[in-house]
Amino acid sequence: MDTEDMVLPLDPAGRTIQGSTQIWIDLDPDERYPFGGAFPWPPTNWDQDSQAGSPATDLPQQRAPLISAILQHRKPKLRTSPSSRAQLARPMIPLHRRLPSLACLAILTTFAAVVSAQSPTSRALATATVTTTVTATPTGAPPTCVPQYDCSSSPKGCLNNGLCEGKTCKCKPGFGGTDCALLSCGSPLTDPSQRPTVASGTGCSTCDDGFGGVNCNVCQTDAGCRSKPPSRTSFLGAEDMVCNKKPEVYFNAFMSCAVRTPELEGFFPGNYSLTVDLDPINKTMSAQLWLNKAEQFFCKMPECTLATTETDGIIKTKWDCPVLQCTCIEPTLLCGGIPGPVITLGPTINGLKGPFSLTCPHGSTDCDFFIGDLAGFFPTGLKMTECDMGECVFPSEIQSEITSVQKTMPPGVIACLAILGALVLILIVICSIAKRNQVVLSRTPYTLNTEAASLEFRNVGYTLNKDGLEVLKGISGAAPAGVVLAVMGPSGAGKSTLVDILAGKRKDGKVTGHILLNGKQVHESEIRRAVGFVDQEDTLPPTQTVYEAVLFSAMLRLPEAMPIFRVHERVAEVIEMLGLTHCSHRRIGNVTVRGISGGEKRRVSIALELITRPPILILDEPTSGLDSYSAHMVVEQLCKLAASKTTTVIMTIHQPRSDIFFMFDQTLVVSKGQALYFGPTDTAAEYFHRRGLECPKNYNIADYLLDIAMDQELVAKAKSFAGTDDEKTGLSTGHQTHVPGNIVSRRATTNGTHHGNPSDITHTSDNGQYETTVPMEESGSSGSSGSSTVSLPEVITAQKSQKTVYPTSFLTQLRVIMKRNWQTLIRDKSLLVLHLAVSIVLGLFIGGLYFAVPMDLGGFQNRAGSLFFMLALLGFSSISALGAFTETRTLFIKERSNGYYPPMPFVISTLLFDLIPLRIIPSLFMGCIAYFMIGLSPVVETFFKFLLILVLFNVATAMFCLVIAAAVRTTGVASLACSIVMLFMMLFGGFMINSGKIPDALTWIQYLSMFKYGFEALAVNEVATSKLIDNIQGVAFNVPGSLILQKLFGFDLGGFWKNMIVLIGFNVLFIAAFWAIVSLRLKERK
Structure with missing residues (x-):
């Protein structure tokens, strides 16, 4: 490459060199101006900045430094732009012919520079020595290569972050x-x-x-x-x-x-x-x-x-x-x-x-x-x-x-994780405290009851709150320790109401009167602990064997410190005493599954209460529904128990045969809420004979007493004799029994005879014998007694705030209940197998129906439909929680009333054995099968989010159904309510109606729908990250899934975690509501 230097005139007022040629000036750095670069000449917008012939010093400030540098302090190099170089190169002149012209041009330029230097005041024509590199390539001469730039050795390397x-x-x-x-x-x-x-x-x-x-x-x-x-x-x-x-x-x-x-x-x-x-x-x-x-x-x-x-x-x-x-x-x-x-x-x-x-x-x-x-x-x-x-x-x-x-976790999620961590920490602390209490109870000395107790009741009345109906009217009586007291009367006479009150059961109406345990007024919780109560209906776990049912009662009601082998010994003892050894390993059964007989079930119910050796055992219709032989066997066992002086037996009985009737020590006959007779069983016939009501020969005295109680004319006739014989001589039963000294009457007369005070139902004679006398008119009405009527809780309450004390710890209660629930789940496989089978079949069905959906417009519809359909299946399958809970609801009320355990362990066990095997596992089965068959997102994070949403949604709907089941007693009504609510939640779930198009008056309903949050979370998790590519009638289009979610459904694309948090909130809310309803509402009310 040939080069040559030349000196060209640079006119600040001019804009061309040799016509219209545009040049570039290369400035070499020196000690004063340490910069270099290439600048166009003439400067940009020259026409606006200067006039022809004006000196450089008259130019605007931003031009002056440049021109000063060029004209005074630098030796700039001149090079042309490609277009200008082409102009300078035409016509192509050989190098040897161009050298004289270039030399002349250089001499003229040098001379002009000297003249300019000698005349500093005249700068009209300024010249500068410039070195112009002119490239001339002779015809046929090969080009010379420029050395390649080496960035590794150059100090400046690669500019602009190269x-x-x-x-x-x-x-x-x-x-x-x-x-x-x-x-x-x-x-x-x-x-x-x-x-x-x-x-x-x-x-x-x-x-x-x-x-x-x-x-x-x-x-x-x-x-x-x-x-x-x-x-x-x-x-x-x-x-x-x-x-x-x-x-x-x-x-x-x-x-x-x-x-x-x-x-x-x-x-x-x-x-x-x-x-x-x-x-x-x-x-x-x-x-x-x-x-x-x-x-x-x-x-x-x-x-x-x-x-x-x-x-x-x-x-x-x-x-x-x-x-x-x-x-x-x-x-x-x-x-x-x-x-x-x-x-x-x-x-x-x-x-x-x-x-x-x-x-x-x-x-x-x-x-x-x-x-x-x-x-x-x-x-x-x-x-x-x-x-x-x-x-x-x-x-x-x-x-x-x-x-x-x-990509970063939202603050709401971080807060939820912090709360979850705090809850886990609290749970650990609670478990530590519970374990400590368990250890303390296991080291506490214990004793079992060995003596029977007496129970006395005075002027017991009961009135319904709704209509003010008086069910009981001042009934009085006593059950000395170690006796069998039978309460007889026709249906509706008030027998069951009376024994409920004596057992300390909660009643919806108003209870009045006095109840004394061993002659003392005590808190009703003391009475409940002293009394074993056998209800009229047998409420037993159908999947457990007789031995397991009795052992369940023993594990929860016997002291924590009692060795386990002693517990089993006590269970075997009770089973043998009641003649249940032959069926001890048979399942109890129910109306759908054949189990033990009715009489055996009654004896099992009795065994559940006898396991703790209660001082008093109260039974409501223990022979109801039994044949005569079974009834005789049950009563005989109860009489043997009372004869052992370890338990006092009080029972209601409807129509006993004669041999059973004379097994009772004392009898209380009730009619229309009034006491017709209370005294020794063998003097009842004589008592009514004195009032003109003689029992016919060869007639069952028990049946005759029921005839009197049912016939109001006979009742009136018996009352007409009251106040005549008794006022003169009084009625003495002639039956005397030794009783403990602590049940003697506090109102005994000085001479041992009864003087008609209605509250004086017991007294002792001079020789310490116990006698009873009940005139008809005394028990006829509480209002005529002359004594003040006091509310029963006010009489028996010594400490109103006293709570029920359980003999076992929380952890023991939870372990025993969970063991029974596990046995029920394994033995009654229908519900578990059905849920798992249905989840697998439905997963295959959904996967086959929506198999490998493409990423087109139809595929979007199928994706959204599959997600919503899965939620619908899970939501309606949760209604099965109603039936499952209904079966255990009655059992829980009965066991809670009899002091087995408090609500908390029952709630925890119910949730664990309903949610995990019946809700969470089926959700995972169906989700895993359908997800990959449909061809949803292969991203691992998206897959686990999908499963998490299904689980949270299914648990929330199941908890909602459990709340309804706990709040509504009728299964049919609860099922109807759940179905209707589910349908409305589906309607406002975001698939059937755009959330942004709902009328303003009804917009609030969507925020109560679990389907809305579940479906929106699933859709955002899956569809929002996809692109829909389709071709309709030859027109290709690409539609973001997020756009369809926004326009078609009105979803919030950034609301995934918000929806997750709301679903978690639903779960927490329903669990708290379920626990509150179980604790406050599921109580025995009679």
């Missing part, structure tokens, strides 16, 4: 050249080696269609992104690129903005712009600052984080980078390369360390560019306006992340 790979620079998009100092035009879709390059300071004159910006990196239209084949492929296959102009960045975005900073423009006037390269995948950013299209410096920001926040309704996307690395490009105006203001920013820019932030509000073209190290110069940051951002991405990439902020 990567040095070996000896060659790999430039970032938008930059080119051997050292990445040039601008690349065209578009980023073009191969980097094919992009045209221009020098910094000119900018790209043209970009490919659909692209813009300083270096043509910013896409403008989707068509521009589709103009050339993409350099990468989509995971969905054939997919066209689109231009994403939003602040959310998905692959690699570029931004070009104008910078408005008065602080900077005051020192360095001009047009500023900033280009930014955003790479969220590698979490990096790079930026370049431009002044009049000339790059001033570039920066690199690694380890950046992206977050989207909302403040005062304004959504902003913010990039935060803790590290900042900037490099000033010399010579540039900001870096001190060209004479100008005294201030130089080069050292400051090179020393920047960060932090750095870029904030762009959505829907705005303004952004804020803030550098912490420059806060002193720019306290408000660099204001960026007219921002143009764009990136060519696949639609699937846009939808693969709803927003980058969701």
Whole structure:
């Protein structure tokens, strides 16, 4: 390559050299002006800045330093642009013929420079010595190669954050050249080696269609992104690129903005712009600052984080980078390369360390560019306006992340996890305390009851609250220790109500009177602990054997410290005593499963209460429904028990045969809530004979007493004799029995005879014998007794706040109940097997129905339909919780009333054995099968979120059904209520109606629907991350799943975790409601 130097005249007022030739001036750095670079000549907008022939000193301030440098202090080199060089080269003149002309031109130029130097006052024609490199390639001469740039050995390396790979620079998009100092035009879709390059300071004159910006990196239209084949492929296959102009960045975005900073423009006037390269995948950013299209410096920001926040309704996307690395490009105006203001920013820019932030509000073209190290110069940051951002991405990439902020856990989720952790910690503390209580109880000395107790009742009355009906009217009596008291009367006479009150059972009406235990007034809880109560109906666990049922009662009601072998000995003893040894290992059964006989069930019910050796045993109709032989056997066992002096027996009996009747020690005959007779059983006939009611011969005296109680005329006739014989002589039963001294009457007369006081139902004779006398008129009405009527709780309560004390610990109660529930679940496999089988079959059915749904419009409908259908199946299958709980509800009420355990262990055990095997496991089975058959998202995180939503939803619906089952006693009503509520929740679940189109008056209903939160969470988790590609009538389209979710369903794309939290809230709410209803409502009320 041949070169030659020449001196050309430079006229500040002129704009051409040799006609219209445009030249470039290369300035070499020296000690005074340590910068270099290439500048066009004549300067830009010369016509506006100077007049022809005006001196350089008269030019505007921004031009003067440049011209002064050229004319006075520098030896610039002159080079032409390609077009100008072509003009200078035409016609092609051989080198030997052009040398004289060039020499003459150099002499003239040198002479003009000397004249100018000698006449400093005259600068009309200024000349400068310039060295022009003219390239001439003779015909047929081979070109000379320029040495290749080696970035590994060059101090400056690769500019603009390019990567040095070996000896060659790999430039970032938008930059080119051997050292990445040039601008690349065209578009980023073009191969980097094919992009045209221009020098910094000119900018790209043209970009490919659909692209813009300083270096043509910013896409403008989707068509521009589709103009050339993409350099990468989509995971969905054939997919066209689109231009994403939003602040959310998905692959690699570029931004070009104008910078408005008065602080900077005051020192360095001009047009500023900033280009930014955003790479969220590698979490990096790079930026370049431009002044009049000339790059001033570039920066690199690694380890950046992206977050989207909302403040005062304004959504902003913010990039935060803790590290900042900037490099000033010399010579540039900001870096001190060209004479100008005294201030130089080069050292400051090179020393920047960060932090750095870029904030762009959505829907705005303004952004804020803030550098912490420059806060002193720019306290408000660099204001960026007219921002143009764009990136060519696949639609699937846009939808693969709803927003980058969701990669970090929302604050609500963090709060929930913190609460969950706190609950777990509290649970651990509670379990530790429970374990400690268990240890304490296991070391507490214990004793079992060995003596019977007496029970006395005076003027017991009971009135219903609703209609004020008086059921009991001042009934009095006593059961001395070790006797058998039979309460007889026709149906509706008030027998069951009386024994309920004597046993301390809770009644809905008003109870009045006095009850004394061993002659003392005690709290009703004391009475309940002393009394074993056998209800009229046998409420037994059908899946347990006789031995297991009795052992269950023993494990919960015998002392914690009692050794386990002693417990089993006591169980065997009771079973043998009641004649149940032959059937001890047979299941009890129920109406659907054959088990033991009715008489054996009655004896099992008695065994459950005898296991604790209660001082008093009260039985309501123990022979009801039994044949005569079984009834005789039951009563005989009870009489033997009373004869052992360890238990006092009080029972109601409807119509005993004669041999059973005479087994009773005492009898109380009740009619219409009044006592007709109370005394020894063998004197009842004589008592009514004295009143003109003689029992016919060969007639069962028990039947005759019932005839009297049922016939009001006979009752009236018997009453007509009252007050005649008794007023004169009194009625003495003639039956005397030794009783403990603590049940003697507190109102005995001095001579041992009865004087008609209605409260004096017992007294002792002089020889210490116990006698009873009950005139008819005394027990006829509580109002005529003359004694004050006192509410029973007020009489027997010594400490109103006294709570029931259980002999076993919480952990023991929970363990025993869970063991029984497990036995029930295993032995009655129908419910468990049905749930599992149905879940598997339905999973296969749904998977087959929606098998491998494509990513098209029809596929979207099928995906959404499959998700909603699964929720519907799980929701309605939860109604089975009603029947399961109804079977255990009655058993729980009976066991709670008899002091087996409190509500809490029952609630926990019920939830564990209903939710885990019947709700959670079937949900997982169906979800796992259907998920992969349908072809839902293969992302592992999405799959586990899907399962979690199904489990939370199914548990919530099951808990809702349990709440209804606990609140509503009738199974049919509860089932109807659950079905109707489920249907309404489905209607407002978001699939059948757009949530945004619901009338305002009914909008609130959707927020009560568990289907809404479950379906929205499933849809956002699955469909929002997909792209629907379809072709309708030859028209291809790409529709984001998120767009359909928003427009068609009105879903919140960022509401996944919100819906999860709401479902968790539903679960917590229903569990708390279930526990509250069980504790407060499921009590025995009679």
